[in-house]
Amino acid sequence: QAQLQESGGGLVQAGGSLRLSCTAPAIIFRTSTMSWYRQVPGNQHEKVASISRGGGAQYGDSMKGRCTISRDHAKNTIFLEMSSLKPEDTAVYFCRAEALYGSDYWGQGTQVTVSS
Numbered sequence: 001q002a003q004l005q006e007s008g009g010g011l012v013q014a015g016g017s018l019r020l021s022c023t024a025p026a027i028i029f030r031t032s033t034m035s036w037y038r039q040v041p042g043n044q045h046e047k048v049a050s051i052s053r054g055g056g057a058q059y060g061d062s063m064k065g066r067c068t069i070s071r072d073h074a075k076n077t078i079f080l081e082m083s084s085l086k087p088e089d090t091a092v093y094f095c096r097a098e099a100l101y102g103s104d105y106w107g108q109g110t111q112v113t114v115s116s
Contacts, residue, residue, distance in 0.1 A: 002108045003028060004095045009110030012085055016114075020080040022095030022107060029076040032099045036069060036080045038062075038091035039109075045094065051078060063089070085114045 008020040020036070035050035047060045049069040057069050068081045078095065092109040099105070 004107035
């Protein structure tokens with residue numbers, strides 16, 4: 001049922017790096033601003049980063065300076081490169097597509113666990 005598919009999560013030591021990927025159907029990807037959110041159980045979704053169709057990126061405060069969002073138009077995929085990871089970065093990371101005329105799509109999430 002999920003329109004988007006995330007991958008790349010896993011277990012990493014503090015200070016390490018991970019690259020997350022999210023693939024969307026072409027008709028969604030080409031018309032959407034794409035974003036990464038994260039959620040800890042009991043907490044609300046927190047915006048990590050977003051990227052427009054033209055490639056302009058915006059970052060939330062939580063991981064600013066420690067992540068980079070990018071998109072590959074040929075592969076209908078966005079990426080989140082994360083570095084200097086901390087235990088408090090442990091969360092489920094979700095991909096979101098906000099289409100031009102109101103449609104909103106979410107992936108099922110990928111678990112990132114950072115050990116101390």
